[in-house]
Amino acid sequence: MPKRILSRSKITAEYDVKRDARKRVTLRSTPYEYYHATEYADGSVVLEPRELRVPDSISRRTLHGMDAAVRNLDAGVAGDEFDLSEVQELLDEA
Helix, strand or coil: CCHHHHHCCCCCCCCCCCCCCCCCCCCCCCCEEEEEEECCCCEEEEEECCCCCCCCCCCHHHHHHHHHHHHHHCCCCCCCCCCHHHHHHHHHHH
């Protein structure tokens, strides 16, 4: 298969890998934990690093749920009260 240059990034490592019995390959010394794989019809595979992180904002679905909870609390629709002192005692023991 002819080599293709996919980007102009500097090559830091180049090595051959063998697929194992479970159809997996192992990457050496990777700076990222997660990658997005794209497979092409000619058999080439491109891996792009992914960083999973907490979103900068609260999702619309979560905001709607919080609004509904506040409306229920204002309307008096709430469960029985409970004492959190036992939880604090457990936390203090740990």
